[in-house]
Amino acid sequence: MNDFPLFPEQASSVSPLVDGLYLGLVVVTGAVSLLIWLAIFYLAIKYRRRPDNELAQEQEPPMALEMTWTIIPTIIFIGIFIAGAWVFFRMQRVPANALEIYATGRQWMWKFQHPTGQREINTLHVPVGRAVKITHASEDVIHSLWFPSFRVKADVLPNRFRTMWFQATKTGTFHIFCAEYCGTLHSGMIGSVIVMEPTEYQRWLAGGTEGSLASQGEQLFAKYACNTCHMDVAGARGPQLAGLYGITRPLVGGGSVLADDQYLRESILDPTAKVAAGFQPIMPTFQGQVSEDDLIRLLAYVKSVPIPSTAAPATASTGPGAVPPVTATAASVPPAAQ
Amino acid sequence: MTTTTVDHAPLPETNPTSGGRNYINDEYGVLSWLLTRDHKRIAILYLFSVTIFFVVGGIFAFLMRLELLTPEGDMFTSDTYNKLFTLHGVVMIFFFLIPAIPAVFGNFLLPIMLGAKDLAFPRLNLLSWYIYMIGGTFGVIVIITGGVDTGWTFYTPFSTQYSNTKVFATTLGAFITGFSSILTGLNFLVTTHRMRAPGLTWFRLPLFVWSMYATSVVIMLATPVLAITLVLLMIERALGVGIFDPALGGDPVLYQHLFWFYSHPAVYIMILPGMAIISECVAAFTRKKIFGYKFVAFSSLAIAFLGFLVWAHHMFVAGISIYAAMVFSFITMLVAVPSAIKVFNWTATMYKASVSWQTPMLYVLGFIGLFTIGGVTGLFLGALGVDVHVHDSYFVVAHFHYIMVGGTIMAYMAGIHYWWPKITGRMYPEWWARLSALLVFVGFNLTFFPQFLVGYVGMPRRYHAYAPEFQVLNVLSTAGATILAAGYLLPMIYLFWSLKFGRKAGTNPWGAVGLEWATTSPPPKENFHETPVVTWEAYDYPAFLKAMKETQNV
Numbered sequence: 052m053n054d055f056p057l058f059p060e061q062a063s064s065v066s067p068l069v070d071g072l073y074l075g076l077v078v079v080t081g082a083v084s085l086l087i088w089l090a091i092f093y094l095a096i097k098y099r100r101r102p103d104n105e106l107a108q109e110q111e112p113p114m115a116l117e118m119t120w121t122i123i124p125t126i127i128f129i130g131i132f133i134a135g136a137w138v139f140f141r142m143q144r145v146p147a148n149a150l151e152i153y154a155t156g157r158q159w160m161w162k163f164q165h166p167t168g169q170r171e172i173n174t175l176h177v178p179v180g181r182a183v184k185i186t187h188a189s190e191d192v193i194h195s196l197w198f199p200s201f202r203v204k205a206d207v208l209p210n211r212f213r214t215m216w217f218q219a220t221k222t223g224t225f226h227i228f229c230a231e232y233c234g235t236l237h238s239g240m241i242g243s244v245i246v247m248e249p250t251e252y253q254r255w256l257a258g259g260t261e262g263s264l265a266s267q268g269e270q271l272f273a274k275y276a277c278n279t280c281h282m283d284v285a286g287a288r289g290p291q292l293a294g295l296y297g298i299t300r301p302l303v304g305g306g307s308v309l310a311d312d313q314y315l316r317e318s319i320l321d322p323t324a325k326v327a328a329g330f331q332p333i334m335p336t337f338q339g340q341v342s343e344d345d346l347i348r349l350l351a352y353v354k355s356v357p358i359p360s361t362a363a364p365a366t367a368s369t370g371p372g373a374v375p376p377v378t379a380t381a382a383s384v385p386p387a388a389q
Numbered sequence: 390m391t392t393t394t395v396d397h398a399p400l401p402e403t404n405p406t407s408g409g410r411n412y413i414n415d416e417y418g419v420l421s422w423l424l425t426r427d428h429k430r431i432a433i434l435y436l437f438s439v440t441i442f443f444v445v446g447g448i449f450a451f452l453m454r455l456e457l458l459t460p461e462g463d464m465f466t467s468d469t470y471n472k473l474f475t476l477h478g479v480v481m482i483f484f485f486l487i488p489a490i491p492a493v494f495g496n497f498l499l500p501i502m503l504g505a506k507d508l509a510f511p512r513l514n515l516l517s518w519y520i521y522m523i524g525g526t527f528g529v530i531v532i533i534t535g536g537v538d539t540g541w542t543f544y545t546p547f548s549t550q551y552s553n554t555k556v557f558a559t560t561l562g563a564f565i566t567g568f569s570s571i572l573t574g575l576n577f578l579v580t581t582h583r584m585r586a587p588g589l590t591w592f593r594l595p596l597f598v599w600s601m602y603a604t605s606v607v608i609m610l611a612t613p614v615l616a617i618t619l620v621l622l623m624i625e626r627a628l629g630v631g632i633f634d635p636a637l638g639g640d641p642v643l644y645q646h647l648f649w650f651y652s653h654p655a656v657y658i659m660i661l662p663g664m665a666i667i668s669e670c671v672a673a674f675t676r677k678k679i680f681g682y683k684f685v686a687f688s689s690l691a692i693a694f695l696g697f698l699v700w701a702h703h704m705f706v707a708g709i710s711i712y713a714a715m716v717f718s719f720i721t722m723l724v725a726v727p728s729a730i731k732v733f734n735w736t737a738t739m740y741k742a743s744v745s746w747q748t749p750m751l752y753v754l755g756f757i758g759l760f761t762i763g764g765v766t767g768l769f770l771g772a773l774g775v776d777v778h779v780h781d782s783y784f785v786v787a788h789f790h791y792i793m794v795g796g797t798i799m800a801y802m803a804g805i806h807y808w809w810p811k812i813t814g815r816m817y818p819e820w821w822a823r824l825s826a827l828l829v830f831v832g833f834n835l836t837f838f839p840q841f842l843v844g845y846v847g848m849p850r851r852y853h854a855y856a857p858e859f860q861v862l863n864v865l866s867t868a869g870a871t872i873l874a875a876g877y878l879l880p881m882i883y884l885f886w887s888l889k890f891g892r893k894a895g896t897n898p899w900g901a902v903g904l905e906w907a908t909t910s911p912p913p914k915e916n917f918h919e920t921p922v923v924t925w926e927a928y929d930y931p932a933f934l935k936a937m938k939e940t941q942n943v
Contacts, residue, residue: 055861059847072774073845080765087736087761091754094739098675099746107677108741109931112734117681120733121726128722131772136715138774143711158551192547193641195706195781199847202778206707208642209546210635213708226856230781230849232540234551235467238852 062225062246063201064218068138070202076131142203145216149184150177153264153347156187156194156207159236161227164347167256168263173242175227177219178252184216186312190343195231198244206231210320212312219246268352271345275337289334290327296354301328315350397925397932399907411814411911426511427914432497433812434518438525439493440881442484445532447877449477454836454870457863462854470853471538472554476531478541483563484525486797487655490662491573491608492521494804495601497812499577501905501912502595504586504921509579513572521569527562531555540851542652545633545644549625557623564619567612570658574608577601586904588923595903595927596672596685600665603689607654607661607696615651618644642708649700657696659793660760661689663800664731667756670803671735673901674750675742678928681734688727695724705776714773721771728764732757747899748822752803755830759795763788766841784844790837802829802880809884810894814910817891821883828876835869902933 061067098104152175153164163171177183187196189209197204198217205215229240247255261267272278280289296315301307303326308314317324319341322334341349412429422430453473456464465473496514500507508514531537537559539548548556581602585594621632622644631637633644672679679685701709701717709717735757744750766788769775779785809817839862844850848859855863897906902925908917925932 056846056858057842058845069774069778072772073769073778076765076769076772076775080768084761084765087732088758090736091739091757094736094742095744095746095750095754098739098742098744100743104743105676106934107675107743107930109678110741112681112684112737116737117684117730117734121684121730124729125723125726128725128768129719131768132719132722135718135772135774135776138772139705139714139718139777140711142774142777192551193544193707197781197847197849199778204706204777204780208635208708211708226847228847228849232471232544232547232851234538234547235471237471238462238467238849238854241856 059199059202060221060223060225061200062219062221062223063198063203064220065138065142066200066202066220068141072134072138075134079127079131145184145214146182146218149182149216152177152183152185153351154185154187154196154207155190155343155347156196156229156233156240157190157343158192158234159229159240161196161229161240161242162344164264164344165256166264166351168261168267169256169258170344173227175242175244176252176255177244177246178249179219179222179246180249182216182218184214186212186214186347188212188316188343192233193231194229194233194240197228197230198225199228200225201244204230210316212316214312219244222246222248264348264351265355266352268348268350268355271341271349272352275341275349277349280334288331290330292353292356295356302326303328303330303332312350315353316346319346319349397929397936398902398904399921410913411909412914413814413911415914424515426507426515428496428500428508428511428514429812429912429914429916431514431518432493435488435492435496435521438518438522439485439489442480442525442528443489446477446480446485447874449473449480451870451874453477454867456853457855458867460855460857460860460863465853467853468538471540471851472536474851475537475540479537479559479563480528481793482541482655482659483566484521484528486659486793487570488521488566488573489801490666490797490804491570491577491601491604491658492518494597494666494808495573495577495604495662498808498905499580499598499601500584501908501916502598502903503580503584504589504904504917504923505580505584506915506917508576509583510576514576517569517572517576520572521566524562524564524566524569527558527565531558531562534558542648543619543622544648545622545625545639545641546635549622550634550636557626560619560623564616564623567616567619570608571612574605574612577605578609581605586921586923592683592686593923593925593927594686596668596679596682596689597665599686600661600668600689603693604658604661604665606690607658607693610697611651611654611658614647615655618647618651621647642704645704645707646701649703650697653700653703654693654696656789656792657692659797661692663756663797664689666800666804666807667735667753669903670749670753670807671738672928672930673807673899673903674745674747674753675738676745676900676930676934677738677742678926678930679734680738680740681730682927684730685734688730691727692724695720695727699724702771702776705773706780718771718773718776722768725764725768725771728760732761732764745899747806748817748819748826749803749807751823751826752799752806752829755826755833756796756799756803759791759799759830759833763791763795766791779844781850782844783840783848783850786850787837787840787844790840795833795837799829799833802826805880805884807899808905809887810898811905811910811912813888813891814894815887815891816894816898817880817887818883821879825876825879825883828872828879830876832869832872832874832876836866836873837869839863839865839869900934900937902928902930 151166155162161173163175187207189207194207195204196207201217203215203217205213224243224245227242227244229237281292283291295310298310299307300310308325320338321336323332326332412427456470535555537554537556539552539556581598624630625632631639633639633641668679699717699721702721705714770788806817806822843859843862848855894910896909904921
């Protein structure tokens with residue numbers, strides 16, 4: 052029955068949950084639909100118009116019956132909502148320590164970048180049994196990254212980082228589809244995800260590379276002259292980057308922001324949007340100068356900058372510690388930290 | 390002429406004769422049609438127009454199904470295929486499904502059901518047809534001059550910055566057509582409030598009127614939002630003002646919020662009028678008052694209200710927060726309840742009834758069955774965990790075709806056959822009509838049921854070429870589309886035939902209760918020779934049938 056499948060392969064940790072919910076819905080709604088169909092057939096035949104059945108018999112609808120078929124469906128529907136939401140939460144919450152991979156959609160291809168520096172087009176290698184978090188953005192229109200065998204999908208938006216995750220449970224090659232219509236070759240914006248044994252994956256990673264993403268980012272950091280302002284010294288014009296990622300930054304004019312991928316991205320492309328407290332909005336925009344690929348490398352570098360041993364570790368919301376607030380900007384930190 | 394003194398609906402025998410004059414032969418000449426203010430003639434103008442668009446949209450659909458016979462994109466180029474599905478959606482939704490039932494049956498029947506001579510604003514009514522035709526002309530120009538390839542949803546930034554097809558003209562056409570809907574809705578609302586016949590209280594109204602009323606409210610509140618959205622889109626595309634394109638500082642997800650704030654209620658603009666027809670036909674062909682009249686009436690209003698609060702269920706994977714998704718999923722479940730109430734009540738009406746198997750009823754039974762499937766698969770899509778997988782797959786395509794084709798078009802076909810004798814004064818050929826109903830039902834299921842399956846397996850929608858394992862189901866679907874096409878072609882032939890050769894229909898060929906069956910077929914220009922006074926409840930069959938029996942025995 053290989054050419055007539057009814058389910059895609061179950062190849063991720065959430066696949067059985069989604070299929071279970073789907074089958075549960077098929078059973079419940081199928082039973083209800085079947086009952087309605089049988090009722091239609093039965094009533095239409097039993098009470099069909101015949102010479103001795105020209106007149107219908109009126110009956111007032113009992114209120115109890117109306118309430119029954121109002122309340123019972125409501126309860127069933129709310130049950131469906133709860134089950135769906137429960138599965139959805141499992142799909143959306145990214146586990147800690149997931150393998151981080153970056154994806155970029157563009158008309159009409161998928162580009163993937165591994166932390167170790169490997170780049171792939173329309174093919175993605177991942178290890179089995181390990182959570183993989185994909186941070187994605189589009190270079191042009193809206194795309195949608197769909198792994199049918201993993202039962203996960205997310206729209207890929209221009210100028211915005213979003214994340215999705217999956218944990219493959221089975222080795223093999225599975226489809227990647229673009230699910231949001233994106234122009235001429237939308238149906239050609241497809242690829243394969245290749246799930247490998249971890250050892251095999253390590254061997255694959257050891258293949259040719261131009262250095263890790265972070266080290267590539269470090270070179271870009273110097274190339275774009277970010278390091279002239281983002282230096283690891285107190286009083287530098289730009290904030291330091293060490294320990295920045297993942298903390299909450301106070302902003303000029305009050306408020307604060309979580310320094311996540313999207314914030315770092317915005318700070319490079321549109322630095323004056325959210326300026327960190329204690330800094331001037333002097334950084335030039337890099338919109339249109341930094342490609343999506345380079346952006347990902349710069350981010351990988353910013354995230355990798357180690358906290359200098361002399362500085363107190365940054366905590367949620369900067370205290371009076373040694374680390375000055377970081378502005379909305381690219382990286383700081385001396386290239387040769389440590 | 391003594392309808393005012395009895396407590397049952399007027400009997401066929403007691404109806405006035407019109408002396409051969411009716412709204413069709415009252416005046417002659419093309420201008421008498423193009424400048425008419427008669428709601429019935431305007432309905433006929435709409436009937437012609439929407440039928441043409443239905444045929445055009447159907448041809449696009451059939452060409453797509455032919456391309457999808459094989460996994461490779463070997464019949465058209467990708468660009469052509471993308472234009473086909475876009476034009477199919479645009480034509481079917483904006484120029485057929487949204488106007489069809491309100492503008493044809495609502496126009497023709499609403500004033501008659503209210504015992505009025507016309508709608509409240511007859512000139513406005515004619516204007517709305519002209520506006521529709523201007524919008525439609527833009528659609529035709531787009532088709533002739535190269536088409537459009539954005540999908541009917543016009544998602545940004547593709548539509549504003551990347552597509553090099555006729556996006557501006559298409560959206561302008563949809564924008565203009567929207568005003569036609571708004572004027573029609575306004576006309577219906579005012580007419581229902583102000584022009585009911587003496588004695589016709591709200592709870593004596595046929596359910597058709599309740600549903601049209603709910604539809605009109607949705608049209609009036611939602612369509613302006615579409616107009617604003619499309620204007621913003623045109624501004625961004627033509628002038629480069631950043632509204633939705635992030636490269637210009639805009640937000641593409643904002644577009645989706647605005648678009649679906651209209652387009653989800655638009656689903657109810659399409660299905661509520663279908664439900665209006667179904668309620669009428671169920672009563673007429675079971676000879677019974679609709680079971681739970683008030684529940685059915687208020688469920689229309691509940692659908693109209695809740696339909697405004699579920700738009701973001703089209704966007705669960707589009708970049709809204711988890712908690713927003715939860716809220717919209719929950720309300721989506723609630724909006725299913727009033728639809729379920731309707732299905733149960735229609736079905737229960739058949740209990741101890743006298744069920745006729747004439748063609749309109751066959752379409753009604755098909756509607757209830759297919760709408761049920763369309764409805765429950767909506768629950769799959771409303772359930773967050775499943776939606777993430779099936780969103781933008783063929784599962785969605787199958788779901789909304791079950792609602793819009795299995796629901797709305799089945800209801801439209803039921804309405805055409807039910808009121809054809811009233812509109813034209815002629816009966817359609819029953820045998821051929823039953824055959825077409827059967828073909829439509831079988832063809833429809835064969836076309837769209839496989840699409841649920843192929844969607845879950847993983848076939849994305851709007852794909853010109855697809856993976857080989859999806860082929861079997863696609864071939865089934867195309868085979869079904871062939872049968873479906875035959876099912877739709879037949880009525881076009883025999884209905885046309887019946888205009889000349891059909892048996893003459895009397896005033897009330899179905900023995901149905903309703904003011905439209907109290908006047909001649911076709912009705913006179915002024916609808917009634919004497920303003921009716923309504924003393925009976927809607928669908929009061931016992932009194933009506935008793936009186937009819939007595940007159941026969943006399």
